[in-house]
Structure formats: structure tokens, C-alpha cells
Amino acid sequence: MDILEVRDLRKSFGGIKAVDGIDFVVKRNEIFGIIGPNGAGKTTVFNLITGIYKPDSGSVKFKGVEVTRLKSYMVASLGIARTFQNLRLFKNLTVYENLLVGGLSKRNYPLYSALFRTKSYFKVEREVRKKVDDTLEFFELQDKKVLKAGTLPYGEQRKLELARALMIEPELILIDEPGAGMNPKEINDLARMILAIREKYGLTMIVIEHQMSLIMNISARIMVMDFGKKVMEGKPDEVKMDKRVIEAYLGEEPNA
Ligand SMILES: Nc1ncnc2c1ncn2[C@@H]1O[C@H](COP(=O)(O)OP(=O)(O)OP(=O)(O)O)[C@@H](O)[C@H]1O
Ligand SMILES: [Mg+2]
Incomplete structure (x- = not known):
């Protein structure tokens, strides 16, 4: 069953389309990763889901209930941290x-x-x-x-x-760059901890992360964003092999 359903979500700031028509669903108990270059719109997606910003258009449903324009304290009380x-x-x-x-x-x-x-x-x-x-x-x-x-x-x-x-x-937790500024040992511990948290609390998680070793290890599926749009979505292995992802992250062709 899907716990979260995001449809055609949009948000502009002045001329910048921070989130430009994003769709995704997250299954109950899943760890769903979001990656993408700086300014891709990842944090804005969190801000839209949690009611910090109101979307220009689109919808967010949590457990089948529309939460799109609720205030952030209400979203929290429904079970999204x-x-x-x-x-x-x-x-x-x-x-x-x-x-x-x-x-x-x-x-x-x-x-x-x-x-x-x-x-x-x-x-x-x-x-x-x-x-x-x-x-x-x-x-x-x-x-x-x-x-x-x-x-x-x-x-x-x-x-x-x-x-x-x-x-x-909460039933769903959105985690924005938990590994930022951590060394490889701390990243390893964090990965273990995130998996243990999901076990213990029976949680669903969406994790934004730049640290590839972390996100690839914990996510069931990953959405790749760039310029406010979804570039692709897939299992970690599919994402790792994707030419566009390699270009966006490494600035070069695979094996070039
Ligand atoms: N409150 C705001 N006012 C104006 N522009 C904003 C605001 N919030 C975000 N933006 C712009 O929207 C775009 C997306 O920003 P966002 O913070 O969502 O990116 P991000 O993918 O989280 O990047 P990073 O990896 O650097 O955290 C950027 O161009 C950013 O400058
Ligand atoms: Mg961010």
C-alpha cells in the first residue's frame, strides 16, 4: 500500500521553478531516496509535503488523505516528521x-x-x-x-x-541530508542506525542525501531530480548505471 502519493507538484520562487511537476509514490515501510545536484529542488519537495510552503499546484496525499494545503503543525500531528x-x-x-x-x-x-x-x-x-x-x-x-x-x-x-x-x-519521516559532514565511519554507523530505526519504529522514510554510499545502501528505490524535475527513478543499481546520473554527479560519461 502507498503511504504517500505526490502528484504533479509545482512551486516557483520568482522566476525559478524549484519544483516543476514532480510525481512519486512511497510504499509503507519503504526507504525512498532522493538525490540530485545542489538546487535541484529536493528540500523544496520536503517543504511542500510538510506544509512549510504551499504548492502552486499539485497534490500530496498521506494515507489517502489530502494534506496539500494544511499547516505544518497539522501535517506533523497526522504523523509526518x-x-x-x-x-x-x-x-x-x-x-x-x-x-x-x-x-x-x-x-x-x-x-x-x-x-x-x-x-x-x-x-x-x-x-x-x-x-x-x-x-x-x-x-x-x-x-x-x-x-x-x-x-x-x-x-x-x-x-x-x-x-x-x-x-x-511519526509514521513517515523525511530526513534531509543526514550524512552531511560525516566521515565514512560515521556514515556507516548512520546507515545501520537508519535501518534499525525503520525496524524498531515500523517507519516509512524518505531520505535526501548527497553521500552516494549511504543512499545506495539504504534505499529500496531512488528518485533523481534536476532543475525541479524527476530525471529518473529506480532501484539503486539501476540509478548507479544511468548515464544521466553519472553525468550529473561525476560530470563525465561512464568509462570515458
Ligand atoms: N524560500 C525560497 N526563496 C527563493 N528561492 C528558493 C527558496 N527555497 C528554495 N529556493 C530555490 O529553489 C531551488 C531549489 O532549492 P532546494 O533547496 O529545494 O534545492 P536542493 O535540491 O535541496 O539543493 P541542495 O542539495 O543544495 O540542498 C534553488 O534554486 C533555490 O535557490
Ligand atoms: Mg536541500
């Missing part, structure tokens, strides 16, 4: 607090009950704290929980951003 290419952690809060805030944000909890510490607030808080502890353990961040997020090495900040996104218990 995301991470940002430019990290959006609370750098002056601790690792633990970042996860706690992520978890409480989902509960959509009335402010008064937090302020006046009602009984049900304590119940929710207890549940969320339990989930924070589980998440810290899964991401191997327990030892870092009292550190300010901004003091973590870059690779761990990326991991924390991913962990925080999972705190809303």
Missing part, C-alpha cells in the same frame, strides 16, 4: 531537554495544565520522560544527556535531530 538540512536543535538546551520538548510538542498540551501542573500533566510528562529514556538508549546518547546540544560533535547533533523528530511518533 522531518529533520532539517540546517539543524534546528535548541543548542542551549541539553540533549535530554531537546528530546523532552520534541515529545511534549506532540501532545498538544494546553499551557495551563503545564503551568498549574495538573494531574494529567504529570501522567503525560511521565510517559514522555520514559520515551526520552528509551530514545536516548536507542541512539546511544545516554552519556551525553546533560550536555548542551550545541556542544556535541556535528555527527551527534545530526543524530539528536533525528532522535528528536522521532519523539512525535
Whole structure:
């Protein structure tokens, strides 16, 4: 069954057609990769799916329901989480607090009950704290929980951003360049972690990535974008062999 269906999605900024008629579907539990050169429109696709931008035209359906013009907090509450290419952690809060805030944000909890510490607030808080502890353990961040997020090495900040996104218990997560700035060992660990997350949480994932070793290893299918359009879509092996992909990425013909 398809969990996400994107049809003829379009978005221009001034004269730039950032997303120029994109179609794709993602199956439940799949890892779907998106690659393409800088400025191809990949992040804009995420921004359109998550309600950060409104498309000029086209549609996005999540579990058969039109979400195209919903506000981003509504999209999140329906079960779509995301991470940002430019990290959006609370750098002056601790690792633990970042996860706690992520978890409480989902509960959509009335402010008064937090302020006046009602009984049900304590119940929710207890549940969320339990989930924070589980998440810290899964991401191997327990030892870092009292550190300010901004003091973590870059690779761990990326991991924390991913962990925080999972705190809303999404069914679909959109991950924008999780491997950016990571070394080959960190990339390897990340690939393992992404696969484990999918197992543990039964998630569907869309991953944008420039690191070919990562995206080719984890994706079931990959969409290649350039100039706002889909260049091709296929299994990693098909994509790797495609002349247009090799040209776009390596700037030369295969075996030339
Ligand atoms: N808010 C905006 N205002 C104006 N132009 C924008 C905006 N967001 C994106 N663009 C433009 O749309 C095009 C696609 O940008 P986008 O960020 O989606 O590319 P990308 O594929 O994610 O690139 P990268 O790999 O560098 O992250 C670019 O030309 C970009 O400058
Ligand atoms: Mg981008």
C-alpha cells in the first residue's frame, strides 16, 4: 500500500521553478531516496509535503488523505516528521531537554495544565520522560544527556535531530541530508542506525542525501531530480548505471 502519493507538484520562487511537476509514490515501510545536484529542488519537495510552503499546484496525499494545503503543525500531528538540512536543535538546551520538548510538542498540551501542573500533566510528562529514556538508549546518547546540544560533535547533533523528530511518533519521516559532514565511519554507523530505526519504529522514510554510499545502501528505490524535475527513478543499481546520473554527479560519461 502507498503511504504517500505526490502528484504533479509545482512551486516557483520568482522566476525559478524549484519544483516543476514532480510525481512519486512511497510504499509503507519503504526507504525512498532522493538525490540530485545542489538546487535541484529536493528540500523544496520536503517543504511542500510538510506544509512549510504551499504548492502552486499539485497534490500530496498521506494515507489517502489530502494534506496539500494544511499547516505544518497539522501535517506533523497526522504523523509526518522531518529533520532539517540546517539543524534546528535548541543548542542551549541539553540533549535530554531537546528530546523532552520534541515529545511534549506532540501532545498538544494546553499551557495551563503545564503551568498549574495538573494531574494529567504529570501522567503525560511521565510517559514522555520514559520515551526520552528509551530514545536516548536507542541512539546511544545516554552519556551525553546533560550536555548542551550545541556542544556535541556535528555527527551527534545530526543524530539528536533525528532522535528528536522521532519523539512525535511519526509514521513517515523525511530526513534531509543526514550524512552531511560525516566521515565514512560515521556514515556507516548512520546507515545501520537508519535501518534499525525503520525496524524498531515500523517507519516509512524518505531520505535526501548527497553521500552516494549511504543512499545506495539504504534505499529500496531512488528518485533523481534536476532543475525541479524527476530525471529518473529506480532501484539503486539501476540509478548507479544511468548515464544521466553519472553525468550529473561525476560530470563525465561512464568509462570515458
Ligand atoms: N524560500 C525560497 N526563496 C527563493 N528561492 C528558493 C527558496 N527555497 C528554495 N529556493 C530555490 O529553489 C531551488 C531549489 O532549492 P532546494 O533547496 O529545494 O534545492 P536542493 O535540491 O535541496 O539543493 P541542495 O542539495 O543544495 O540542498 C534553488 O534554486 C533555490 O535557490
Ligand atoms: Mg536541500
